Amino acid sequence: MEDIVLQAAGLEKSFGRVRALAGGSLKLRRGEIMALVGDNGAGKSTLIKCLAGVLTPDAGAIETGGKRYERLTVPQARALGVAVVYQDLALADHLDVAANIWLGAEPLKWGVFLDRARMVADAEKLLARLSIRLTACGVPVGALSGGQRQAVAAVRAIAQGGRILIMDEPTAAMGLRESSHLLEIMSQLRDRGLTLLCISHNLPQILQVADRVTVLRRGVTVREEPARGLDPLKLAGWMSGALS
Numbered sequence: 001m002e003d004i005v006l007q008a009a010g011l012e013k014s015f016g017r018v019r020a021l022a023g024g025s026l027k028l029r030r031g032e033i034m035a036l037v038g039d040n041g042a043g044k045s046t047l048i049k050c051l052a053g054v055l056t057p058d059a060g061a062i063e064t065g066g067k068r069y070e071r072l073t074v075p076q077a078r079a080l081g082v083a084v085v086y087q088d089l090a091l092a093d094h095l096d097v098a099a100n101i102w103l104g105a106e107p108l109k110w111g112v113f114l115d116r117a118r119m120v121a122d123a124e125k126l127l128a129r130l131s132i133r134l135t136a137c138g139v140p141v142g143a144l145s146g147g148q149r150q151a152v153a154a155v156r157a158i159a160q161g162g163r164i165l166i167m168d169e170p171t172a173a174m175g176l177r178e179s180s181h182l183l184e185i186m187s188q189l190r191d192r193g194l195t196l197l198c199i200s201h202n203l204p205q206i207l208q209v210a211d212r213v214t215v216l217r218r219g220v221t222v223r224e225e226p227a228r229g230l231d232p233l234k235l236a237g238w239m240s241g242a243l244s
Ligand SMILES: Nc1ncnc2c1ncn2[C@@H]1O[C@H](COP(=O)(O)OP(=O)(O)OP(=O)(O)O)[C@@H](O)[C@H]1O
Pocket: 015, 018, 019, 020, 038, 039, 040, 041, 042, 043, 044, 045, 046, 047
């Protein structure tokens, strides 16, 4: 049976005269990587912002956690486990891995003092549970590679309750080795039962890890396909409209 964790249907959103979304839909299953693809301006960012509660759709609905929402606020989306791992990552470079994982949700001793020992122990436990190997937890994140930083941002989202992770171009500006490390981490997170929705322009690369692909064209979801064996050229054809 399909285990749907989030479903969006008929989402519409206009900015003045620009129709960014005109029928965006999406179905996310537990423990899958869904690639969200489309040409520039197809509405991908607008769609994920609606899911994360950053934008209010003009029409359509989002179903998650057994309820239907016509609008979500950011705190509501977070409480429902929807977390965006932003491209700029919003990490504190001078703080170490453990401090970044618990940033804004630090464990306290006697309700007042920062419980550093617990912070490190919990971070290490979580990384081990997710099978993510990073340099020691005491290293400032400013010294990590792009892939490792992205992993820290994803782990932070999970530590703070994220179950559906939205990643916008996670491997953009990364070298080959770094991006393949990150793709590996994404697969591990999927194998631990997390759901990943990932915007990507790099079709051959995202097809290496995605389970399914949603194609947006001019604000409309035109395809939802299994990723296995999908030809990137065919995918590009659906994106541009050269193939219907
Ligand atoms: N805040 C905004 N104000 C006005 N127009 C906007 C705004 N946000 C998005 N748009 C427009 O909506 C359309 C869809 O934009 P969106 O950023 O969602 O597309 P995208 O698929 O993410 O594109 P890209 O791959 O280039 O990031 C575009 O025409 C864009 O210019």
